Amino acid sequence: MTKIVCTIGPSSDSAEMLKKMEKAGMNVARLNFSHGTHNEHETIFNRIRENCPNIAIAIDIAGPKIRIGKFKEAVSLEIGEKVTITNDESIISTKNYFSVNYKDLYKEVKVGSPIFINDGLVKLEVLEIDGSLIKCVVRDGGTISTRKGVNVPDSNLTLHVPTKKDIKDIEKACDLEVDYLFISFVRDVKDIKKIKEIIKSSTSQYIPIIAKIEHIDAVNNVKSIMKNCDGLMVARGDLGIEIGPERVPVLQKQYIQMGMELGKPVIVATQMLESMTIEPIPTRAEASDVAHAVFDGADAVMLSAETATGIHPITVINVMDQIIREAEKSDLTFIPRYKAKNIEESIGKAAVDIAQNLSAKAIIALTRTGYSSQMVSKYRLHLPIFASTPEKRTLRRVQLYWGVKPIFHTYETDYDQLVYTCISRLINEEHLKDDDTVVLVGGSYLGIPRKTNTIQVFNTNEVLAGKH
Structure with missing residues (x-):
């Protein structure tokens, strides 16, 4: 009953693997346009269409996601170390001097602002703004590497959907006749309307929009966003950094119920079986997490790195499918009692x-x-x-x-x-x-x-x- 969305990447983009993934339980294939070129994605898109013609394909539009630059290899930051952030993307980043892809970040943070990297695993604190350089101290250490995400929850960034890259990506998605568009970092209904205008000018076909809720503004505007799009994704990684992880489970449940009431799909995403990117079995907490998304009534659960870059994508789909089936056997699943409105x-x-x-x-x-x-x-x-x-x-x-x-x-x-x-x-x-x-x-x-x-x-x- 509950569907499975799988992210396609180097571990899963072969014709043989795609067929096995569909057989294992994949319903929707996700292509993440944050990475790769249009030509690379088009090749994979066509491969999915040829080998899995009944599978839906979703293209995930990056939105104004801030990312760190290129590193030769992953580096570890230790608590108390000093680092400098530049907006010069031409450099090869090092442990103590690395770039971001947002030119104006130095204008929008202030001394004392926290900066999170890699889904919040690394935390920096701004010590000084020196021209366009942001000098920081490491408060929570960890590993960072090429193009890991950056979050600045205490700063009201002026970035909005769609970026110039987003527009080109949406036009490409329309040209490919994609089945769904996942839009990252939506903040309000104006963002949705802009996306619809781009789609309308690019194709005569209707393309459903799934808004990813991962920004504090989106949380505050979620009802109007939901009414003007075709579904939601609870993007728990960035959302947890924006509002705190303790609020995510409650919002997840609320958004799923909102989706059911409106008859629109809701996807639960991020870190569902993340340990299985490497390990052959999930943690008990991960199994419980997937089951509770099923109990709540989610339309779909999503795999990210687990299938894109993980060691055994087929195993992880099988495990998720087994957890879903066991959860659905129980009498714990939410049964909506909404009054029909039309x-x-x-x-x-x-x-x-x-x-x-x-x-x-x-x-x-x-x-x-x-x-x-x-x-x-x-x-x-x-x-x-x-x-x-x-x-x-x-x-x-x-x-x-x-x-x-x-x-x-x-x-x-x-x-x-x-x-x-x-x-x-x-x-x-x-x-x-x-x-x-x-x-x-x-x-x-x-x-x-x-x-x-x-x-x-x-x-x-x-x-x-x-x-x-």
Whole structure:
């Protein structure tokens, strides 16, 4: 039911590995545009499309992420050591003198400001601003290396989405016909509107936007952001630095419930099985973390370095899949009780209620956009939801929705024939059996997208008999 998003990198970008990852349980492949060139990403994108045609592909747009520069090798900083930060990106950084990719950082920090590096593992304190140089002392030591992230939570940075690089990356993503855009460091609804304008000027196709909540401004504006985008990612790494790790679990739960109420997917990300980047088994805390995201009702959980650069990406997907399945067997998962607010939600809720009352074996959503399946998914019934669609784009997008399994059908004007085709296929693939009850939802064929207004109940034997 809960989906798995996998980041693709050097450990996982071969055709053979991609096929194995899909078989292991990958639903969405994430390409991180913070690293690599457009040509490199296009090659991997096409490889995924060729080898895993039903997998959704998401491109993660970097946003105004501050990163340190190039190092010859990783270096360790010790507590009490002095370091200097420059905005000259042409240098090869050293242990005590390294660059950042934000030219104006020296203007926006002050003496006493904390600067965090590498997801907060290293903490510096600003001692002096000397021209464009930032002189610091190490307060918490640790290892840093090329392009590790930088956070300055106590400074109100003027950086906003989209950057010049973001615009080029979004245009490239549109050219590739990506299934989802993950947008980093969104701060308010204005950022979302700017992204939509770029998409609109780049393609005639609708591309869903997943806003990554990882900035304090986004926390304060999350309701308006959620209403104006297509889903959220709880990006816990940067978010934990911005607001403190103690607040993250509560916000994670709140955002998942908000997503369910609005019928929009929420992804939980960062450090879910991080130890498995190296180790063959997770820590008990990591297993609990994944399980609690499932209990909360997250649509998807995400793997980052675990599959991008980790030693055994297939093992980590298998482990995550096993944890998800065990958690979903329990009666601890959150069951939403939201009041339907429109026709589409009412149909989705009614379908769930009918399926429960009649002990149905599945709900089938006949859909062109995926919206009908979303309206069923939001009520979190532990029953297969099959999204039957003639649109390849929709086939991939529903991979992110909780509990939804895509099936493809050709365009069909004969409604009875379409129902017969769907049910006979599900029986042939052993998803359904003879004499099963199924609930079907969809939109009447008025040519209006996102109009779920029909609900029907069928017995599989009756449907099959009706065609003979």
